[in-house]
Amino acid sequence: MIILPAIDIKDGRCVRLVQGDFSTTTQVAHDPLETAETFRKGGAVWLHMVDLDGAVEGTRKNEAIFLNVAAHSGLRVELGGGIRDMKTIEFYLTRGISRVVLGSAALSNPSLVAEAVKEFGAQLAVGIDAKNRKVATRGWLDTSEMDFLELAKRMEDMGVQTLIYTDISRDGTLKGPSFDQLRELSGEVCCKVIASGGISSIDDVRTLMKQGLYGAICGKSLYAGTLGLGEAVRVGGEQNVG
Known part of the structure; x- marks a missing residue:
């Protein structure tokens, strides 16, 4: 299972939110590239990045930060937030981003x-x-009004190979991910499933491993020190996967 440390960007800063509430925005690091390099030294191969400004506005924001990290960190960058047209998808994938994440566009x-x-x-x-x-x-x-499983099945039917599932009520809370919903999702689709939101400890990582998930995105737990990246990578096992 791959461990993807997370860097969320708002107004050019590395931040974390609680349950997606922008009023809870807290800066957690000073320099995105330095933070990414620290994650690489900790054993990560992939990095999950989110353009929070882009997610709200539906346009490409903070792109210089993402491209700089992809070019110089030595990590494969997975990027989401505001990617809602082919032009933006092509922009990032032809400039060093390894994987883009569609969110709102999947429904709309x-x-x-x-x-x-x-x-x-x-x-x-x-x-x-x-x-x-x-x-x-x-x-x-x-x-x-759409249930997450219905959307997941629609995406699988379209040929999507990787799904990232976030229970918003768990995100940024350090209360653990929604294991039941992740189990339900991985049992209903054949896609690779990445868990996101609420992962707080190495025990959470072990449980996700037992569920056979493809990956786990870890954010606040790494910044708060409740989860060590090196230990998470060791528990997760092979990181150099597509």
């Missing part, structure tokens, strides 16, 4: 997902963020 513009999967295959992932099982969009500011 499924034809984009189909086109992107056809063009870029495994370089595309879909992020499913849910609150009380209902899919949230536009930087988690809006909630739909």
Whole structure:
């Protein structure tokens, strides 16, 4: 299972939120590239980055930071937030980003997902963020009436190979991920499933490993010191995977 340390960017700063609430924004590091290099030295191979400004505005923001990290950190960068058209997808994937994550577009513009999967295959992932099982969009500011499993199955039918699942109620809380919903998701689809939100300790990582998940995104736990990246990587095992 790959461990993906997370760097969320808002207004050019490395921040963390609690349950997606922008009023809880807290700066957790000073320099994105230095932080990424620290994660690489800790054993990470992949890095999960989010453009929080882009997620809200639906346009490309902070791109210089993401491209700089991809070019100089030695990590494979997975990037989400505000990626809602082919132009943006192509922009990032042709400039060093290893995988892009579609979120809101998966619900509002499924034809984009189909086109992107056809063009870029495994370089595309879909992020499913849910609150009380209902899919949230536009930087988690809006909630739909679609159950997360229904969207996951639709994405699988389109050929999406990787899904990132976040239970918004757990994100940034250090209360552990939604193991039951992750188990439910991985049992219903054949996609690679990455857990995100709430991971707080090495015990959480071990439990996700037992569930057979493809990956785990760790953010606040690394910055707060409740989870050591080196130990998480050792428990996760092989990191150099696609």
